[in-house]
Amino acid sequence: MTALSAPRRPPVTLARVSRVSVVDTVTERLASLISEGHIRPGERLPSEQELMAQLQVGRSSIREAIRGLALIGVVETRQKRGTIVLSPAAGAPHPARPLADWALKDLFAVRAALEGLAAQSAAEAATPAELAAIARHAASIEQRIARGRSYFSENRAFHLAIAGASHNAVLVNCLSIVIGGLRDVRESLHLMQEGTPSRDIAEHRQIVAALQARAPARARRLMEAHLLRAVQHLQRPASAGAKTEGGRRGRMKA
Secondary structure, eight states: OOOOOOOOOOOOOOOOOOOOOHHHHHHHHHHHHHTTTOOTTOOOOOOHHHHHHHHHOOHHHHHHHHHHHTTTSSSSEETTTTEEOOOOTTTTTTTTTTIIIIIIHHHHHHHHHHHHHHHHHHHHHHHHHHHHHHHHHHHHHHHHHHTTTOOHHHHHHHHHHHHHHHTOHHHHHHHHHHHTHHHHHHHHHOSOOOHHHHHHHHHHHHHHHHHOOOHHHHHHHHHHHHHHHHHHHHHHHGGGOOOOGGOOBBBBBO
16 A cells, blocks of 8 residues: 655744844933933043944944934034034934934934925926936846845835936935935835735836936825825834734835
């Protein structure tokens, strides 16, 4: 008698493990010092050398963390004085998690306003070569997603290409600073709200189509909605965070 073979079991699928970045950790430590009153508004942060020695991290991690805090108005670097603590923004929550919620919400609110205008202007002013470049960046994002890879850099290039096609030098300069801000924190958060890559693909295609159709109002509306989706996710209470299959909490890609 022929032995029956064991039924085939479906392959085991494991969720990708997220890793808190060094910069994220340094940022949270510095923000905690400020929020707990150890360093008050008007006082200086310890020097780079002191921070490197105490936290046991490299200079680049210290500088990136300080840039993130400066971007959201917590500190300011002044020539010959070092990094000075400023008063926290009005209405800001306790900054034990300063970038994960408060800073990213503000960052994307600003991006939505500026990039909505950029998309509107690009629909009117972009050259055929610029439109083709924007479409190539969107395709590059799709290729990265298909391979299961991070697409942060490609996403930044897509948004900056639209800004460049606006032919507004001031707008381009502003967005070159804002787009891509707080990368380490955003990458630690983007793994992953379920369905985000597929939504990004769909929304990018809609934006590209509006640009190619020379539809300024539609391009602006689509870009604003695309970026405000990330803000709406951040505004959800922690207890109501999105869950992925099996009840695991999801992460966002912005």
